[in-house]
Amino acid sequence: xxxxxxxxxxxxxxxxxxxxxxxxxxxxxxxxxxxxxxxxxxxxxxxxxxxxxxxxxxxxxxxxxxxxxxxxxxxxxxxxxxxxxxxxxxxxxxxxxxxxxxxxxxxxxxxxxxxxxxxxxxxxxxxxxxxxxxxxxxxxxxxxxxxxxxxxxxxxxxxxxxxxxxxxxxxxxxxxxxxxxxxxxxxxxxxxxxxxxxxxxxxxxxxxxxxxxxxxxxxxxxxxxxxxxxxxxxxxxxxxxxxxxxxxxxxxxxxxxxxxxxxxxxxxxxxxxxxxxxxxxxxxxxxxxxxxxxxxxxxxxxxxxxxxxxxxxxxxxxxxxxxxxxxxxxxxxxxxxxxxx
Amino acid sequence: xxxxxxxxxxxxxxxxxxxxxxxxxxxxxxxxxxxxxxxxxxxxxxxxxxxxxxxxxxxxxxxxxxxxxxxxxxxxxxxxxxxxxxxxxxxxxxxxxxxxxxxxxxxxxxxxxxxxxxxxxxxxxxxxxxxxxxxxxxxxxxxxxxxxxxxxxxxxxxxxxxxxxxxxxxxxxxxxxxxxxxxxxxxxxxxxxxxxxxxxxxxxxxxxxxxxxxxxxxxxxxxxxxxxxxxxxxxxxxxxxxxxxxxxxxxxxxxxxxxxxxxxxxxxxxxxxxxxxxxxxxxxxxxxxxxxxxxxxxxxxxxxxxxxxxxxxxxxxxxxxxxxxxxxxxxxxxxxxxxxxxxxxxxxxxxxxxxxxxxxxxxxxxxx
Numbered sequence: 001x002x003x004x005x006x007x008x009x010x011x012x013x014x015x016x017x018x019x020x021x022x023x024x025x026x027x028x029x030x031x032x033x034x035x036x037x038x039x040x041x042x043x044x045x046x047x048x049x050x051x052x053x054x055x056x057x058x059x060x061x062x063x064x065x066x067x068x069x070x071x072x073x074x075x076x077x078x079x080x081x082x083x084x085x086x087x088x089x090x091x092x093x094x095x096x097x098x099x100x101x102x103x104x105x106x107x108x109x110x111x112x113x114x115x116x117x118x119x120x121x122x123x124x125x126x127x128x129x130x131x132x133x134x135x136x137x138x139x140x141x142x143x144x145x146x147x148x149x150x151x152x153x154x155x156x157x158x159x160x161x162x163x164x165x166x167x168x169x170x171x172x173x174x175x176x177x178x179x180x181x182x183x184x185x186x187x188x189x190x191x192x193x194x195x196x197x198x199x200x201x202x203x204x205x206x207x208x209x210x211x212x213x214x215x216x217x218x219x220x221x222x223x224x225x226x227x228x229x230x231x232x233x234x235x236x237x238x239x240x241x242x243x244x245x246x247x248x249x250x251x252x253x254x255x256x257x258x259x260x261x262x263x264x265x266x267x268x269x270x271x272x273x274x275x276x277x278x279x280x281x282x283x284x285x286x287x288x289x290x291x292x293x294x295x296x297x298x299x300x301x302x303x304x305x306x307x308x309x310x311x312x313x314x315x316x317x318x319x320x321x322x323x324x325x326x327x328x329x330x331x332x333x334x335x336x337x338x339x340x341x
Numbered sequence: 342x343x344x345x346x347x348x349x350x351x352x353x354x355x356x357x358x359x360x361x362x363x364x365x366x367x368x369x370x371x372x373x374x375x376x377x378x379x380x381x382x383x384x385x386x387x388x389x390x391x392x393x394x395x396x397x398x399x400x401x402x403x404x405x406x407x408x409x410x411x412x413x414x415x416x417x418x419x420x421x422x423x424x425x426x427x428x429x430x431x432x433x434x435x436x437x438x439x440x441x442x443x444x445x446x447x448x449x450x451x452x453x454x455x456x457x458x459x460x461x462x463x464x465x466x467x468x469x470x471x472x473x474x475x476x477x478x479x480x481x482x483x484x485x486x487x488x489x490x491x492x493x494x495x496x497x498x499x500x501x502x503x504x505x506x507x508x509x510x511x512x513x514x515x516x517x518x519x520x521x522x523x524x525x526x527x528x529x530x531x532x533x534x535x536x537x538x539x540x541x542x543x544x545x546x547x548x549x550x551x552x553x554x555x556x557x558x559x560x561x562x563x564x565x566x567x568x569x570x571x572x573x574x575x576x577x578x579x580x581x582x583x584x585x586x587x588x589x590x591x592x593x594x595x596x597x598x599x600x601x602x603x604x605x606x607x608x609x610x611x612x613x614x615x616x617x618x619x620x621x622x623x624x625x626x627x628x629x630x631x632x633x634x635x636x637x638x639x640x641x642x643x644x645x646x647x648x649x650x651x652x653x654x655x656x657x658x659x660x661x662x663x664x665x666x667x668x669x670x671x672x673x674x675x676x677x678x679x680x681x682x683x684x685x686x687x688x689x690x691x692x693x694x695x696x697x698x699x700x701x702x703x704x705x706x707x708x709x
Contacts, residue, residue, distance in 0.1 A: 083505070134696045136689045137643050139439070139505065143630055144685035151678030158675075267513050280503050313520035313621075320514025327502050327510075 029277030030289045032329055036275075036322075037292045037299070044303045051299075054182045060298040065187035066091065066250035066262075068294040071269045071276075072198040073242025075290045076235040078273050079202070080214045081282025082138040084236065086127065086145030087243040087269055090120055091262030093153035094247025099161030099257030102168070109167045117244045123149070124240025128233035142236075146266065153259035160258040163251055172252050187253045194242065198287040211235055215282025271319055272297050275326050296322065380691065381638050381655040388662045395670065408542040412665075414550075420661030421549040422447070422608040422625070426632035427639070427653040428553075428560050429601030434636050436597045437577040437645025438497055438504035443632055445515025446489045446605035447625030451613030452522040454482040458530035461523075475534045483606045489515070490602015494595035512629070519621035528619045539614035549611055553654075556604065560650055570648075573597060577645030634681065635660055638688050660684075 045051040061068075070087045077084045094116045101112040123145060130141045175183035184192075202208035210231040213221040222228050251257045276293030278285025300322070301315045392399045392412070402411040426443050433440045457478045489511060496507035541548035564570030572593045575583040580590045608628070613619050637643055638659050639652025663684070667677045690696045 130686065130689075134690060134693045134699075136693055140633075140637065140643065140685055140689050143633070144682040144689075146682075147630070147678045147685065148682035151675045151680075151682065154675035154678070155673065267509065270509065271513060274506065280506050313517040313525070316517030317514045317521070320510045320517070323506075323513065324496075324510050327506055328500070331500060331502060 029279065029284065029326070029330060030286050030292075032326070033275060033277045033289050033292045033296070037296050040296060040299050040303075044299050044306075048303070048306045050306075051302075054179060056302070058178070058182055058184060058188060060295060060302065061191060062185045062188040062253070064294050064298045065191035066246040066253065067265065067268055067272065067297070068191045068291065069194045069246035069249055070243050070265065071272045071290045071294055072194050072287055073239035073246075074269050075198070075273050075276070075278055075285065075287055076202070076208075076211055077138075077239045078270070078278050078280070079282055079285050080211045080232065080235055081218070081280075082131070082232070082236070083142065083270070084124075084127075084145075084239045084243075085139065085142040085266045086123070086149055087239065087246075088262040088265035088267075089146045089149035089153065090123065090240060090243035091247035091250060091265055092259050093149040093156070094120065094244045095251045095257035095261045096153045096156045096161065096259040097257070098248060098251050099163050100156055102163050102165050103161050109165050109171070113248050116248060117241060120240040120242075120244025120247075121237045122240070124237035124243075125233055127240070128236030131236065132229045132232045150259075150263075157259060160256050162256045164255070168252065168255075172255065187249045190245070190249050194245065195287065195291055198290075202287050207231060207234060212283055215284070217283075268297065268319075271323050275319075275322055277326075279330055280327075378640065378649060378652055378655070381640060381652055381659055384638070385655055385659045385662065388659065388666055392662070392666055392669070404545070406542075408547070409545050412669075414547065416658065416662045416665050417550050418547040419665065420657050421547075421553045422612050423628060423631045423635055423660060424553050424654055424657040425556060425604045425608040425611070426601075426628055427635040427657045428556055428650060429597075429604030430629075430632045430636050431639070431641055431648050431650055431653040432560070432564070432573060432597040433504075433601045434633075434641055434643060435573045435577045435645055435648035436594045437580070438594065438597065439508065439633065439643075440493060440598060440601045440605075441505065441508040441629050442489065442493060442511035442515055443601065443605040443608070444625035444627065444629045445512050445519070446486055446602055447609030447612055447628065448516055448519040448619075448621050449489060449522065450482050450486045450606040450609035451619045451624045452519040452528070452621055453485050454478055454535065454610055455528040455530040455613060455619035456522055457481060458532050458535060459528050461526065461528060463524045475532065479610070482610060483603060486602050486606020486609065487599055488602075489605070490599040491595070493602065494598030497598060498591040498594035516621055519619075519624075523619055523621050525621075529617055530613070530619065531617065535610075535614050536617065537614075539611050552607065552611070556607065557650060557654060560600070564648075564650065569593070569596075574647055577647070631660055632657075634685055634688075637692065638684070640692075642692065 041051065050056055070091060074084055074087055097116050097119070098109075098112050101107040101115065102109050107115075127138075127141050127145050130136050131138050171186055174186040174189070176189060177183050202211065210221065210226050210228075213224070213226055214228055214231060218228060247262065250261060254261075272293035273285075273290050274280060274293070275296055276285070276289035276291070278289060297319060300318050304314050304318070389399070396412065399412050402409050402414065404410070426447075430440055430443065493508050493511060496502045496510070497504050500507075537548060538552075539549060543551045564573065572583070572588050575586075575588055576590045576593045580594075583593075584590045605625075609625060612624050633643075635656035636648075636653045638656035639649055639654070640656075641648040641653060660681070663680065664677055667680065
C-alpha cells in the first residue's frame with residue numbers, strides 16, 4: 001500500500017506484481033500448523049496404520065472434545081491479546097457441580113447444565129469487568145479465578161461423583177452415523193458444533209471482528225469507536241461459557257464429575273491455541289487453527305501411547321518443544337513485519 | 342530518584358518519612374517505597390494479631406534440642422520455598438517479565454539431586470557418577486537449575502519471546518523432564534546432609550531460614566549495593582531507552598532469569614529434602630502462583646520498573662501465615678484457595694491506579 005505513490009516514479013521493472021496467491025500474514029501461521037498436523041498424522045499413520053482408520057480419527061476428536069471446546073473459547077481471549085488461566089478449574093468446578101446437582105439433588109440434567117453454563121458466563125463476566133474497568137492484569141485476575149474455582153470445586157465435594165440419570169445416558173448415547181460402523185459420539189458432535197459457531201462468530205459477526213481489532217491494537221480500536229469494553233468483557237464471558245460447556249461435555253464423556261478434573265488443562269489449552277497459529281500478541285489467528293492445535297496434541301498423545309516404549313510424560317516434552325517451534329516461527333513472522341514497517 | 346532507589350528497603354522507610362516531613366504536598370496515593378512496604382506489613386501484622394488473639398502462646402519460643410521452636414519459627418520455616426522463589430521472581434518481574442517455570446524447575450532440581458544420591462538404574466542420569474560427594478551433587482543440581490534459568494533467559498532476552506510464553510514452555514515440559522530423570526518413580530533420597538537442608542539447625546534456627554537470609558542478603562547487596570538494581574528497574578521501565586543509555590538490557594534480563602532459576606533450584610532442594618522424596622508431579626506444584634502472589638503483595642508492580650525484595654519476603658510470609666492460620670483454625674484447605682483468590686483480587690485492586698482514582702473520587706463525593 002505504501003508503495004503506491006512511489007510506483008508512479010519508479011521504473012516499470014521495480015513495480016512489484018502481485019503473484020496469483022501469496023499467503024497473508026494472517027494465513028502463514030495457520031498454514032504452518034496445517035502442514036505440521038498433516039506431517040504428524042502421516043508419520044503416525046506410517047508407523048501405526050491404524051491411525052488411518054476413520055474410527056481413530058473420530059476418537060481423536062472425541063477424546064479431546066472437552067479440551068477443544070475450552071480452547072475455542074480461549075482462542076477468542078488470546079486473539080484479543082488477553083489470557084484466561086481459569087479455564088481448567090472451571091472445567092473441574094463444572095463437573096463436580098453437575099455431579100452434585102444431578103445425583104445428590106435430583107435436578108434435571110438440562111437445568112443443571114443451564115445453571116453451570118450461567119455460572120461460567122457469570123465468572124467470565126466478573127473477571128472481564130475487573131480486567132476492563134480497573135485495568136488489572138488479565139494474568140492475575142484469571143489466576144484468582146483459577147484459585148477460586150478449584151477451591152469452590154473442592155468445597156462442593158472432594159470425592160468423585162458418578163452421574164447416572166436416564167437423560168444423561170441418552171445424551172451420551174446420541175451419535176451421528178458416519179459410515180457403516182463408525183459413529184460420531186456426542187462429545188465430538190458438541191465440539192464440532194462449537195467449532196463451527198466459533199468460526200462463524202470470529203469471521204462474520206461484529207463481536208468477532210471487534211475481537212480481532214482489539215488484538216491488533218486496543219487503542220486504535222478505541223479511537224475507531226469500537227465497543228472495546230463490551231467486547232473484552234464479552235469474550236471473557238464467552239471463554240467462561242466454553243470452559244463450563246467443556247466441563248459439562250467432559251462429565252458426559254466420563255460419566256462422572258471430579259473436583260480435580262482439568263488440573264493443568266489451562267496450559268494444554270493455551271498450548272493448543274498457540275500451536276494452532278494464534279499470535280500471542282493478539283490480532284492474528286484462526287479458530288480453525290485451534291482445531292489443528294488440539295489435533296496435533298491428540299496425535300502426539302496417541303502416538304506416544306501406541307509406541308509403548310515412550311512414557312506419557314514425553315507428550316509434555318514434545319508439546320513443549322512444539323510450542324517452542326511455533327513461537328520461533330511466529331517470531332520470524334513478526335520480524336518480517338518489523339522489516340516491512 | 343533517591344526515594345525510589347534507596348540503598349536498602351529499611352532505609353527507604355527512613356528516607357521517605359523524612360522526605361514526607363519536608364515535602365508535605367506529595368501526592369497522597371502514589372505508591373512510594375514507604376507505602377509499598379507499609380501495606381504488606383500491615384496485612385502480616387493483622388494476621389499475626391488474629392493468631393495472637395486466638396492462640397495466646399503464638400509468639401512463645403521454646404528451645405528444644407538446641408533449636409528454637411514456636412509457631413512463628415514454623416511459619417518462617419514452611420515459608421522458605423516460597424520466599425526463595427519470590428526473591429528470584431521479584432528481580433524477573435522488575436525487568437517487566439515473569440517466570441512461570443519455577444515450580445517445574447523445583448521438580449527438576451529435586452529429581453536430579455535425588456537420582457544422583459539414590460542412583461536408580463533406569464534413570465536418564467544413570468551415567469553420571471559423582472562418587473557420592475554431596476558437594477558435587479548439590480553443585481550439579483544447582484547447575485541444572487542455573488541452566489533452566491539460562492534457557493528462560495535466552496528465550497526472553499536474546500530470542501525476544503514474551504516472558505509468559507517463553508517460561509510456559511519450560512513449565513509445560515519441565516515436569517516431563519523431571520519424570521524422565523526419575524524414570525517415573527518417586528525417588529527417596531536418604532542422606533544425612535541432604536536431610537540437613539530441610540531439617541537441620543544452624544544458629545538455633547532451622548537451616549532453611551539461614552539459607553533464605555543469606556540469599557536475601559546476597560540479592561540485596563547485588564541490587565542495592567551495586568548499580569544492578571538500578572539497571573533492573575530501568576530495563577523494566579523502558580528497555581529501549583536503557584539500551585540507548587548504555588545499559589546492556591539483554592544481559593540484565595538474562596541475569597534476572599538465571600537468578601530466578603537458581604532460587605527455584607534451592608527451593609526445589611529444600612522441598613525435596615523436606616519430604617525426602619522427589620515427586621516429579623507434585624514438587625512445587627502451583628508454587629509459581631504463590632511466588633507471583635507474594636511479589637505482588639509485596640508491592641512490586643507486575644508491569645516492572647520497580648521492585649522491593651523486602652516487600653516480596655513479607656508477601657511470602659503473608660501467604661504462609663495465612664495458610665498456617667487457616668489450617669490452625671481447622672479451615673478446609675479448599676477454602677484457603679478461595680481466600681487466596683480474594684487476596685489476589687484485593688491486592689490487584691489496591692495496586693490499580695484506576696481503582697484508587699475511583700475510590701478517591703467516591704470518598705470525596707460522599708462527605709461533600
